[in-house]
Amino acid sequence: MNTLVIVESPTKAKTIGKFLGKNYTVESSFGHVRDLPKSTMGIDIEGGTFEPTYTVSTDKSKHVKKLKDLAKKADTIIFATDEDREGEAISWHLAHILKIKPEKAERIVFHEITKQAIEKAIQHPRHIDIQLVDAQQARRVLDRIVGYELSPFLWKKVARGLSAGRVQSVAVRLTVEREREIRAFIPEEYWTLEGLFQNEQTSFPDPLSAKLHAIDGTSLKKLDIKEKQQMDTILADLKDASYCITNIEQKSTKRTPPPPFITSSLQQAGNNVYGFSAKQTMRLAQQLYEGINIGGTDGQVGLITYMRTDSTNVSEKFLTEARAFVLNTYGNMYTVSSPRVYAKKTKGAQEAHEAIRPTDPARTPESIKAYLDDHQYKAYSLIWKRAIATQMADARLNKTAVDITAKRYIFRATGQTCTFTGWLALYPDMIKHEMLPELSHRQTLLCTALKPEQHATKPPARYSDATLVKALEERGIGRPSTYAPTIGTIEARNYVERLEDKRLKPTDIAMVVTDLLVNHFADIIDYDFTALMEQNLDDIAEGKKDWQPIISTFYHPFHENLLKKETELTREDALKIREVGVDPKSGKPVFARIGR
DNA sequence: CAGTGAGCGAGCTTCCGCTTGACTT
Numbered sequence: 001m002n003t004l005v006i007v008e009s010p011t012k013a014k015t016i017g018k019f020l021g022k023n024y025t026v027e028s029s030f031g032h033v034r035d036l037p038k039s040t041m042g043i044d045i046e047g048g049t050f051e052p053t054y055t056v057s058t059d060k061s062k063h064v065k066k067l068k069d070l071a072k073k074a075d076t077i078i079f080a081t082d083e084d085r086e087g088e089a090i091s092w093h094l095a096h097i098l099k100i101k102p103e104k105a106e107r108i109v110f111h112e113i114t115k116q117a118i119e120k121a122i123q124h125p126r127h128i129d130i131q132l133v134d135a136q137q138a139r140r141v142l143d144r145i146v147g148y149e150l151s152p153f154l155w156k157k158v159a160r161g162l163s164a165g166r167v168q169s170v171a172v173r174l175t176v177e178r179e180r181e182i183r184a185f186i187p188e189e190y191w192t193l194e195g196l197f198q199n200e201q202t203s204f205p206d207p208l209s210a211k212l213h214a215i216d217g218t219s220l221k222k223l224d225i226k227e228k229q230q231m232d233t234i235l236a237d238l239k240d241a242s243y244c245i246t247n248i249e250q251k252s253t254k255r256t257p258p259p260p261f262i263t264s265s266l267q268q269a270g271n272n273v274y275g276f277s278a279k280q281t282m283r284l285a286q287q288l289y290e291g292i293n294i295g296g297t298d299g300q301v302g303l304i305t306y307m308r309t310d311s312t313n314v315s316e317k318f319l320t321e322a323r324a325f326v327l328n329t330y331g332n333m334y335t336v337s338s339p340r341v342y343a344k345k346t347k348g349a350q351e352a353h354e355a356i357r358p359t360d361p362a363r364t365p366e367s368i369k370a371y372l373d374d375h376q377y378k379a380y381s382l383i384w385k386r387a388i389a390t391q392m393a394d395a396r397l398n399k400t401a402v403d404i405t406a407k408r409y410i411f412r413a414t415g416q417t418c419t420f421t422g423w424l425a426l427y428p429d430m431i432k433h434e435m436l437p438e439l440s441h442r443q444t445l446l447c448t449a450l451k452p453e454q455h456a457t458k459p460p461a462r463y464s465d466a467t468l469v470k471a472l473e474e475r476g477i478g479r480p481s482t483y484a485p486t487i488g489t490i491e492a493r494n495y496v497e498r499l500e501d502k503r504l505k506p507t508d509i510a511m512v513v514t515d516l517l518v519n520h521f522a523d524i525i526d527y528d529f530t531a532l533m534e535q536n537l538d539d540i541a542e543g544k545k546d547w548q549p550i551i552s553t554f555y556h557p558f559h560e561n562l563l564k565k566e567t568e569l570t571r572e573d574a575l576k577i578r579e580v581g582v583d584p585k586s587g588k589p590v591f592a593r594i595g596r
Numbered sequence: 597c598a599g600t601g602a603g604c605g606a607g608c609t610t611c612c613g614c615t616t617g618a619c620t621t
Contacts, residue, residue, distance in 0.1 A: 008614065008615060009614095009616085011616095028616095029614085029615075030615045031613080031614030031615025031616080032613070032615070033615095035612095035614095036611090038610090039608090059616090060615090081614090085613095086613060086614055087614085089614090090614070090615095136613095139612080140611095140612075140613080142611095142612095143611050143612045144610095146611065146612095147610060147611020148610060148611060149610095149611095150610085150611085151610035151611070152609080152610070154610085155608095155609065155610080160609060161609050161610085162609085162610080163609085164611080165610080165611045165612070166611080166612075167611085167612065167613095168612090286616085290616095308615090478612085478613095479612080481612095481613055481614060481615080482612065482613060485612095486612090489611095493610095
């Protein structure tokens with residue numbers, strides 16, 4: 001007896017192969033095997049059926065042949081692609097290629113790659129869920145229509161080679177709108193006042209610093225003191241004031257660890273902590289996932305779980321092992337009484353995989369440092385710490401606020417001590433001790449200095465890889481496998497340029513294209529377009545609606561609008577001339593337009 | 597007669613999402 005099991009990733013195939021033994025052949029599909037053709041629309045629009053024509057992707061043809069050969073030799077074939085919309089479609093395409101009816105195909109799913117989970121899944125096969133496949137087809141067809149009708153429109157009206165799409169055009173729009181906020185930004189002046197205080201008898205080792213916090217019982221907001229004149233009045237008012245502690249407030253708080261990484265948060269951390277681009281972070285994670293020789297007898301060992309995921313769930317096995325690790329390394333105080341789980345789902349999450357975590361909690365970053373290069377070590381440390389911290393006790397903090405009153409004014413000094421490090425033991429840099437000296441209620445203090453400081457409000461920052469991915473994810477736009485490539489696409493199309501600080505600045509072309517799309521195709525580029533699409537896809541997946549009518553009701557108004565704009569709108573309208581500045585010689589305004 | 601240039605037509609660009617190498621630079 002031989003059973004062929006098909007999964008999406010070759011690394012996964014290798015791992016599962018070990019679990020299942022020699023009666024099973026585990027092979028991977030390398031993702032999607034069929035897709036719409038590249039050079040034509042590949043959708044029956046004239047006939048009104050929207051029926052797609054799929055072709056085997058050229059880079060997959062060799063592999064598909066191999067799968068066919070293996071299928072011939074197998075007694076049973078099990079489709080074990082990911083449990084999400086795309087995974088279901090991959091199984092459906094595979095079934096088609098291997099000439100198996102979807103309603104007869106044996107389909108299994110699992111959310112964690114452990115022996116137990118795989119064996120359990122094999123005991124409970126189902127068939128291919130055609131409704132879920134239809135939801136994927138609707139998604140695919142919609143994206144093709146939008147991309148392959150809107151892009152040629154841009155070639156005609158703006159410039160050749162441009163592109164538009166449900167995801168990338170929104171990404172570009174975000175950068176354009178941010179850039180305009182920056183340009184329109186007018187800095188505002190505001191002032192703060194710091195007071196330094198000393199004890200009257202025995203002086204403090206360091207003077208006590210407190211910030212002006214409230215006037216006449218109303219707490220001060222950031223922009224309340226706008227001008228130097230206001231500050232001067234306050235300073236004059238405080239000239240011979242006496243200072244007295246009127247309130248001491250102690251509060252103990254706890255800090256819980258953040259959830260384990262998913263693709264988006266890993267990319268954000270990689271960027272924020274080490275300045276890695278989204279692409280770079282993913283390449284490093286891929287290396288750790290595929291495995292590294294760490295000197296043992298096992299050869300290559302996969303160090304982390306799958307890196308393209310939107311789920312914060314982790315396996316029972318990890319919870320047990322992490323707990324044991326924490327207990328052995330830090331002691332009972334540092335463990336959690338019951339495993340900590342993170343339930344909050346991100347928008348549009350499909351949760352086919354685990355969170356990104358180390359495959360073995362006992363493999364500390366230090367213990368394998370010798371086998372990793374500098375960047376791999378940094379990436380692994382981020383992932384390991386974040387995952388282990390989730391199963392450690394809360395940190396406990398003591399916060400103190402001291403109010404020092406003089407006339408109408410209250411200054412506030414704050415202090416913080418960490419009474420129990422908990423998970424922060426993994427992040428020593430994050431432990432802040434801000435000690436206050438011994439103070440008591442009604443104690444009078446000497447003011448040794450009043451330091452007024454002028455500030456100006458700052459414009460919002462341009463998007464980094466981290467903040468752009470975050471903005472897209474919050475709106476449910478794009479998927480774990482596309483965040484990094486999307487940034488690559490908008491760079492390649494010259495919609496954004498990377499500044500020296502690695503931030504993304506939109507180009508003139510991006511402004512022109514965004515204006516064109518916002519003014520004439522508002523619904524497509526709307527931040528909620530994807531969310532609306534997802535609602536429809538859910539209805540299809542639940543069997544409440546058929547996919548073709550949904551595409552049809554979208555397509556006709558979209559296409560008619562496109563035809564209308566094609567005749568109504570001239571190139572000149574699209575490329576509208578913009579004033580860019582003033583000629584220093586003549587004093588006359590200078591206009592810019594985009595040429596061919 | 598040879599070289600030049602206008603004019604015309606053909607072919608190309610493009611989406612999102614799932615996976616890794618095989619290619620260049």
